[in-house]
Amino acid sequence: MENQDIPPKIDSTVPVIDIRDLYKSFDDLEVLKGVDLTVYKGENVVVLGRSGSGKSVLIKILVGLLKPDKGDVRVLGQKVDMLEEKELNALRLRIGFSFQSSALYDSMNIRQNLEFPLKMNRKNISRKEINRAVEEVLNAVGLEDKVDQMPAELSGGQRKRIGIARTLILKPEIMLYDEPTAGLDPITSFEINNLINQMQLKYNTSSIIITHDLTCAKETGDRVGMFVEGKFTKVGKFEDVFDTNDEHVKGFYNYNFIQ
Amino acid sequence: MINTTTKKHLISKTLDEFFLSVNNAFRFVIQYFKQVLIPPFHFSEIINQCFEIGLRALPLITLTGFIVGVVFTKQSRPPLEDFGATSWLPSLIGIAVVKAMGPLVTALICAGKVGSGIGAELGSMKVTEQIDAMEVSAINPFKYLVVTRVTAAIITIPILSFYCIVVGLIGSFINIHAEEATSFIAFYKNAFSTLNFLDLFTSVIKSVVFGFTIGIVGTYKGFNASQGTRGVGKAANEAVVMAMFLIFMEEMLIVQVSNWMRSM
Ligand SMILES: Nc1ncnc2c1ncn2[C@@H]1O[C@H](COP(=O)(O)OP(=O)(O)OP(=O)(O)O)[C@@H](O)[C@H]1O
Ligand SMILES: [Mg+2]
Numbered sequence: 001m002e003n004q005d006i007p008p009k010i011d012s013t014v015p016v017i018d019i020r021d022l023y024k025s026f027d028d029l030e031v032l033k034g035v036d037l038t039v040y041k042g043e044n045v046v047v048l049g050r051s052g053s054g055k056s057v058l059i060k061i062l063v064g065l066l067k068p069d070k071g072d073v074r075v076l077g078q079k080v081d082m083l084e085e086k087e088l089n090a091l092r093l094r095i096g097f098s099f100q101s102s103a104l105y106d107s108m109n110i111r112q113n114l115e116f117p118l119k120m121n122r123k124n125i126s127r128k129e130i131n132r133a134v135e136e137v138l139n140a141v142g143l144e145d146k147v148d149q150m151p152a153e154l155s156g157g158q159r160k161r162i163g164i165a166r167t168l169i170l171k172p173e174i175m176l177y178d179e180p181t182a183g184l185d186p187i188t189s190f191e192i193n194n195l196i197n198q199m200q201l202k203y204n205t206s207s208i209i210i211t212h213d214l215t216c217a218k219e220t221g222d223r224v225g226m227f228v229e230g231k232f233t234k235v236g237k238f239e240d241v242f243d244t245n246d247e248h249v250k251g252f253y254n255y256n257f258i259q
Numbered sequence: 260m261i262n263t264t265t266k267k268h269l270i271s272k273t274l275d276e277f278f279l280s281v282n283n284a285f286r287f288v289i290q291y292f293k294q295v296l297i298p299p300f301h302f303s304e305i306i307n308q309c310f311e312i313g314l315r316a317l318p319l320i321t322l323t324g325f326i327v328g329v330v331f332t333k334q335s336r337p338p339l340e341d342f343g344a345t346s347w348l349p350s351l352i353g354i355a356v357v358k359a360m361g362p363l364v365t366a367l368i369c370a371g372k373v374g375s376g377i378g379a380e381l382g383s384m385k386v387t388e389q390i391d392a393m394e395v396s397a398i399n400p401f402k403y404l405v406v407t408r409v410t411a412a413i414i415t416i417p418i419l420s421f422y423c424i425v426v427g428l429i430g431s432f433i434n435i436h437a438e439e440a441t442s443f444i445a446f447y448k449n450a451f452s453t454l455n456f457l458d459l460f461t462s463v464i465k466s467v468v469f470g471f472t473i474g475i476v477g478t479y480k481g482f483n484a485s486q487g488t489r490g491v492g493k494a495a496n497e498a499v500v501m502a503m504f505l506i507f508m509e510e511m512l513i514v515q516v517s518n519w520m521r522s523m
Binding site: 060063065089090092093095097099101103104105106107116117120121166167170 | 380383384387388389391392394395396397398399403
């Protein structure tokens with residue numbers, strides 16, 4: 001991989017995501033219990049954690065899909081839960097959110113899915129520019145030949161990649177990937193990891209990558225955070241996080257590479 | 260640790276939930292009227308939805324409207340014959356089809372075909388996070404999905420009602436022409452002789468109200484579908500039941516008001 005020769009330009013004086021003491025519960029279920037996390041400009045932060053620990057809830061709060069109960073959440077310098085609809089939408093355009101479930105519009109074909117955010121948000125965009133953008137993102141995920149198919153005709157992994165392509169089309173400054181490699185074969189996973197790194201290098205995007213896949217974590221993460229029981233227990237370089245005797249972390253590592 | 264999470268209910272859990280859902284539904288309706296007036300209007304999507312609704316309901320309305328016209332004429336003939344008043348048959352049918360059957364039959368068919376379709380469509384978009392996906396790409400899903408569909412229903416259902424009335428009258432005419440050899444002109448004149456402007460106006464208002472009801476109930480149920488595929492079926496089903504119930508209530512209310520206006 002040639003990307004590894006060039007060190008990513010991380011500016012650790014500019015926090016793009018800043019989460020302080022964040023709490024969130026649903027009725028009686030406490031999901032987030034004092035989350036702290038800072039993501040810097042140009043940085044990829046991987047979030048590792050068990051199923052149901054609240055990782056998806058965390059990034060949904062970052063785009064204002066869910067409201068925090070308590071705590072301070074700043075994205076690109078703005079307090080997400082305090083924004084008016086207009087400001088929130090302006091902020092959302094700078095964030096790409098790739099859903100765990102892909103969330104493709106199943107009444108539209110792939111081209112229409114990809115065009116939709118562009119057409120709705122850039123009123124004066126020309127047909128030519130749209131086509132170029134569609135081609136570019138399809139190329140990035142390697143699915144140019146699927147452009148006229150319906151989402152239902154794609155495999156789960158292909159849908160996932162189209163979902164990522166759809167969020168890339170607006171050239172976001174921040175990318176939130178919810179399990180980008182789940183259910184993908186090792187070769188496609190490798191390509192997605194590369195894509196995540198490419199985005200970082202080419203557009204200097206900052207990302208949060210939620211994953212269970214340690215290869216993905218290692219390949220893409222500048223830092224890795226262990227998310228256990230509603231908060232981060234450890235955040236740091238991949239090697240440092242796993243150089244421990246903490247049973248949660250060890251367990252995660254051992255099971256991931258179990259034969 | 261003391262359990263502080265037990266919820267205190269104002270009255271009882273079920274009643275609280277009932278009032279909460281009424282409040283939510285009310286706010287949903289208000290939201291529609293607020294957003295329908297603010298751009299962007301998504302005209303092409305509204306037109307799309309009009310076709311979608313129209314095409315979905317057209318075959319069934321054609322069939323039902325025609326049969327209602329024929330059957331109603333056949334059933335009404337014997338009693339009128341007893342009084343030697345068969346010449347009044349077209350007016351009777353005119354009143355029945357224009358004032359009552361046309362709008363009501365159309366609305367009930369659309370509640371079944373269109374309301375459930377909208378409920379299921381938005382419900383599945385909700386549970387598969389497609390609505391969230393719109394929201395995070397800075398697209399207002401209420402505007403794009405709800406406002407367009409409700410507006411399309413308000414436009415389309417009166418047109419379908421008019422169509423249903425026409426088909427019903429054609430069915431009736433065919434039967435009357437066969438039995439009494441009445442000419443089309445005579446039938447037409449007789450059918451509309453007792454109808455006045457208020458009758459036609461009431462029919463139009465009724466259809467508009469029914470259209471709004473079908474659209475808003477379908478979108479509301481879909482938008483609030485709870486997680487899982489079971490939620491989708493539930494949303495579709497509840498949309499039909501709720502819309503039909505409301506349509507009957509509105510029918511009663513509007514007829515009452517129009518009779519009261521007539522007597523003024
Ligand atoms: N909208 C919601 N309403 C109620 N409960 C919710 C909601 N969203 C999430 N939860 C609950 O919050 C908890 C955390 O969910 P979340 O989806 O964040 O898990 P996750 O860490 O992403 O798990 P996975 O790795 O399986 O995706 C779960 O127990 C879930 O039931
Ligand atoms: Mg998740």
